[in-house]
Amino acid sequence: MKRFLLFFVLILGFVSATFAQTGTVPEVDYSAMITTFAGFVGGVVLLTEGIKALFPKMQGLATQIVNWCVGIVAAMLLWWLDAGFVADATWYIALCYGFGASLVSNGVADTGFVQWLIGLFAGKDVGK
Numbered sequence: 001m002k003r004f005l006l007f008f009v010l011i012l013g014f015v016s017a018t019f020a021q022t023g024t025v026p027e028v029d030y031s032a033m034i035t036t037f038a039g040f041v042g043g044v045v046l047l048t049e050g051i052k053a054l055f056p057k058m059q060g061l062a063t064q065i066v067n068w069c070v071g072i073v074a075a076m077l078l079w080w081l082d083a084g085f086v087a088d089a090t091w092y093i094a095l096c097y098g099f100g101a102s103l104v105s106n107g108v109a110d111t112g113f114v115q116w117l118i119g120l121f122a123g124k125d126v127g128k
Helices: 002-020 030-034 037-054 061-081 091-106 111-125
Strands: none
Touching (some): 030 037, 037 061, 037 111, 091 111
């Protein structure tokens, strides 16, 4: 009897897994990745992991330095191209966003804290 019940449970599991597959791949909107700070942080994480895959022996402090460089360079590139969430910001606010994205992708801070902290500096910048 146990074998009989196990057989039906396995059949039910295989059938439900087959029906759960849709066969379509959802489209990824890459332009939405740079319109928000959280999406930008995800992009920094993807770029850093890609670089880590190219250099598998890179560990520790070297990984953190690469992460900081990727975040800052990517934010400054977006600012220079006048694209994404840093399009209307000044250069030092974009630099702060790059450093903040690096901190978030390292796991030191979260996006809400970084945006609040940068909002303290950006509030003084309004009107110039």
